[in-house]
Amino acid sequence: xxxxxxxxxxxxxxxxxxxxxxxxxxxxxxxxxxxxxxxxxxxxxxxxxxxxxxxxxxxxxxxxxxxxxxxxxxxxxxxxxxxxxxxxxxxxxxxxxxxxxxxxxxxxxxxxxxxxxxxxxxxxxxxxxxxxxxxxxxxxxxxxxxxxxxxxxxxxxxxxxxxxxx
Amino acid sequence: xxxxxxxxxxxxxxxxxxxxxxxxxxxxxxxxxxxxxxxxxxxxxxxxxxxxxxxxxxxxxxxxxxxxxxxxxxxxxxxxxxxxxxxxxxxxxxxxxxxxxxxxxxxxxxxxxxxxxxxxxxxxxxxxxxxxxxxxxxxxxxxxxxxxxxxxxxxxxxxxxxxxxxxxxxxxxxxxxxxxxxxxxxxxxxxxxxxxxxxxxxxxxxxxxxxxxxxxxxxxxxxxxxxxxxxxxxxxxxx
Numbered sequence: 450x451x452x453x454x455x456x457x458x459x460x461x462x463x464x465x466x467x468x469x470x471x472x473x474x475x476x477x478x479x480x481x482x483x484x485x486x487x488x489x490x491x492x493x494x495x496x497x498x499x500x501x502x503x504x505x506x507x508x509x510x511x512x513x514x515x516x517x518x519x520x521x522x523x524x525x526x527x528x529x530x531x532x533x534x535x536x537x538x539x540x541x542x543x544x545x546x547x548x549x550x551x552x553x554x555x556x557x558x559x560x561x562x563x564x565x566x567x568x569x570x571x572x573x574x575x576x577x578x579x580x581x582x583x584x585x586x587x588x589x590x591x592x593x594x595x596x597x598x599x600x601x602x603x604x605x606x607x608x609x610x611x612x613x614x615x
Numbered sequence: 616x617x618x619x620x621x622x623x624x625x626x627x628x629x630x631x632x633x634x635x636x637x638x639x640x641x642x643x644x645x646x647x648x649x650x651x652x653x654x655x656x657x658x659x660x661x662x663x664x665x666x667x668x669x670x671x672x673x674x675x676x677x678x679x680x681x682x683x684x685x686x687x688x689x690x691x692x693x694x695x696x697x698x699x700x701x702x703x704x705x706x707x708x709x710x711x712x713x714x715x716x717x718x719x720x721x722x723x724x725x726x727x728x729x730x731x732x733x734x735x736x737x738x739x740x741x742x743x744x745x746x747x748x749x750x751x752x753x754x755x756x757x758x759x760x761x762x763x764x765x766x767x768x769x770x771x772x773x774x775x776x777x778x779x780x781x782x783x784x785x786x787x788x789x790x791x792x793x794x795x796x797x798x799x800x801x802x803x804x805x806x807x808x809x810x811x812x813x814x815x816x817x818x819x820x821x822x823x824x825x826x827x828x829x830x831x832x833x834x835x836x837x838x839x840x841x842x843x844x845x846x847x848x849x850x851x852x853x854x
Binding site: 547 | 664665666667668669673674675676677678679680681682716730737738739740741742745748779781785786787790
């Protein structure tokens, strides 16, 4: 019994992130957060994202407003989810949908800025589980022989949706 | 003597063979496809997963926020509107302020803003564009120009465009809104709320943002529905 699944990878980026892409996202989302947060904080009463969410009406829009800073970097990934590898050590997971979120931030302390990009994968057909590996193929693929791939579930990666049509 | 030693080694080999077979058997058991449930082994503690083994790249390059563009139409239909905003420095005899960042955003012809989620937080296609939001940097004349469409209206508000002006480093200098002239002969009257009409429209005098006077926020709007409209306004900011 094969099932169609989509995966969600929540990539958390903070001051400790070391890769160039992550660092650019960290810097630019912090700058954008500091700019956009001022709209909801015109009396400069709050300094953290948590305070803004709690006290400033409309501050939840900051997730969307700051997401503009990350869109250019998503384009640069060429449609492949970062970090998630198949068992050959290659990036293989395709995505078209994302959701950006601010986890924490502080207009005065960059080290407290922490964001996440949630990547939602294109559908995969899940055929079987081999050891700790999921055996999957492209959801569109059909025919007597399917090309398959194998990968492992890992922290921050989940099966996000399940479709049991057949 | 030598033969005896050879036989002995054979015997040792025979004894150890089952142990080897057992080990092999155990290993092959681990790669036997299990049906139904997911594996019970360690699921990706990181240390047992393969490392990336690919050619380096693509190399990330600095990318501006997707607001940075002059044409903010993004496929939204409506009467063309050119928005020209001049920024002056009230701390410098109202001289033109170059290098300031100007954000504008407004609703589409139906009165909707570009945003996903809000409190709902749903996902969005990464190639889909947010619409009718833009950011430009003022030129040496302190001016920015956007290409957009004439905004529609929604219940409770007069026609308006949101403006947020920042210093070059991103410090907020002014949050304001642009108001539109209204009444006979005005662009607002000509556009007539697109398909919606003007029944239930909130005029500037009843608008809770503009009702305290719009003298500093009222734009000059020229043009017509055939060739489009042009809006211009000047904002003084303390820079």
